[in-house]
Amino acid sequence: MEGQELIRRYKQGERYFSKANLSGADLGEAYLIGALLRGADLREADLNGANLSRADLREANMIGALLGKANLSKANLSMAHLGEADLSRANLREADLSWAGLSQANLSMANLDGANLSGADLIWTNLSGANLSGANLSGANLGGANLGGADLSGADLGEAKVTDEQLSRALSLKGATLPDGTKHN
Numbered sequence: 263m264e265g266q267e268l269i270r271r272y273k274q275g276e277r278y279f280s281k282a283n284l285s286g287a288d289l290g291e292a293y294l295i296g297a298l299l300r301g302a303d304l305r306e307a308d309l310n311g312a313n314l315s316r317a318d319l320r321e322a323n324m325i326g327a328l329l330g331k332a333n334l335s336k337a338n339l340s341m342a343h344l345g346e347a348d349l350s351r352a353n354l355r356e357a358d359l360s361w362a363g364l365s366q367a368n369l370s371m372a373n374l375d376g377a378n379l380s381g382a383d384l385i386w387t388n389l390s391g392a393n394l395s396g397a398n399l400s401g402a403n404l405g406g407a408n409l410g411g412a413d414l415s416g417a418d419l420g421e422a423k424v425t426d427e428q429l430s431r432a433l434s435l436k437g438a439t440l441p442d443g444t445k446h447n
Contacts (some may be wrong), residue, residue: 265289265307271299280318290328305336340378360398370408395434405427414438 268279269310272294282298284307294310300318306326310366313333320340337356345365352372359374361381371391378398386406396416404424408431415434422441429435435446 263287265292268292269294309418 263282265284268284268287268289269292269418270409274353274435276418277296278298278396279302280298282302285303287304289312290308290310290392292309292419294312294314294317296316297314298318299322301317301321301324302343304322304324304327307324308328310328310330311332312329312403313337314337315333316335317334319342324342324344324347324398327344327405327413327420329347329349331351332349333353334357335353336351337354338358339362340358340360340361341362344367345363346395347364347367348445349372349422350370352369354372354374356376358378359382360378363383364383364387365383368388369392370388373393375393376396377394379402380400382399382402383439384402384404384429385409387404388408389412390408391411393413394417395413397414398418399422400418400420402422404422407424407428409428410431412432413434414429414432415438417438418445419441420439424441438446440446
């Protein structure tokens with residue numbers, strides 16, 4: 263399916279696009295609030311600036327996708343494959359990214375306030391300057407992730423795989439639950 267066909271069908275009221283093949287599609291700035299894209303192939307698709315708030319993207323293949331400045335607030339991205347995707351400055355407020363694969367993704371300056379990243383693979387992910395306040399990172403693998411300037415205030419890092427050195431680069435850990443279960447003051 264071409265990106266323009268999906269946009270046309272969405273404008274006509276269709277919302278169900280599960281398992282659609284949109285690999286490499288141009289959906290930049292698209293308005294797709296609440297779209298059902300579960301299991302869709304969005305590899306290397308251009309979704310820069312797209313509005314996908316409340317969209318169902320569970321298990322979607324979004325490896326290498328461009329999602330800079332995209333609105334994914336309250337979207338369901340659980341078990342989605344987002345490795346090497348560009349999510350810089352994206353709005354992922356209260357999004358569900360549980361068990362998502364975000365290895366080597368760029369989430370710099372992204373808003374992940376209140377997001378669920380429990381069990382997520384964040385190996386070598388760029389989270390510099392990201393807002394992770396109140397985020398659930400319990401059980402997440404942050405091996406090699408860049409947390410420089412990230413706001414982790416009130417975040418749950420219980421049982422997360424992350425080093426003290428990585429955490430020392432964060433902007434704030436105030437009120438965060440650390441991997442060993444203690445609260446940071």
